[in-house]
Ligand SMILES: Nc1nc2c(ncn2[C@@H]2O[C@H](COP(=O)(O)OP(=O)(O)OP(=O)(O)O)[C@@H](O)[C@H]2O)c(=O)[nH]1
């Protein structure tokens with residue numbers, strides 16, 4: 597990448613959604629799965645998106661300028677300590693987001709160490725129902741013993757009912773999977789430009 601990715605804006609309501617004609621790539625996943633860390637890894641800047649040890653930190657949609665495309669860091673789901681009202685707000689915001697913003701590629705994050713949660717499965721069902729093109733990423737693989745990575749990918753793929761070739765094992769900590777993910781983004785951005 598020949599530009600330095602920059603923060604654009606944070607939004608909490610649908611009337612503020614950002615769009616300037618460039619393809620939008622969004623990052624989803626449960627709270628604390630590593631969304632902001634993956635964005636920072638892609639940007640090569642650890643300070644771009646705020647990461648946190650406290651789950652549920654990112655409650656808004658944060659947009660970043662990546663030059664050829666705009667990247668949207670979505671608020672995490674499945675955080676138990678969030679009130680009913682907040683959950684409903686999240687659901688409305690996401691529903692509007694997927695209905696009004698044209699998503700070129702959704703990067704769906706799953707924790708490589710665990711079985712997908714009910715919310716993770718709901719997310720995949722939702723992506724199919726709304727016909728949103730997505731690629732799955734298994735995060736924090738540095739926390740798995742090397743021999744566990746492959747079996748774990750197979751299990752996650754089976755649980756989510758997706759192809760194991762559609763999951764990229766990644767580690768923001770160890771910079772694993774970056775070029776594969778950039779490759780998928782480039783393909784999607786090119787497709788958006790061709791159509
Ligand atoms: N070991 C390891 N830790 C990671 C990795 N990616 C993220 N983490 C840690 O996981 C925690 C959560 O990371 P974030 O990137 O803030 O997660 P998030 O999905 O943006 O979280 P919310 O915005 O709260 O939904 C932080 O303590 C990160 O340092 C990784 O690849 N390896």
Ligand SMILES: [Mg+2]
Pocket residue numbers: 631632633646647648653654669
């Ligand atoms: Mg975050």
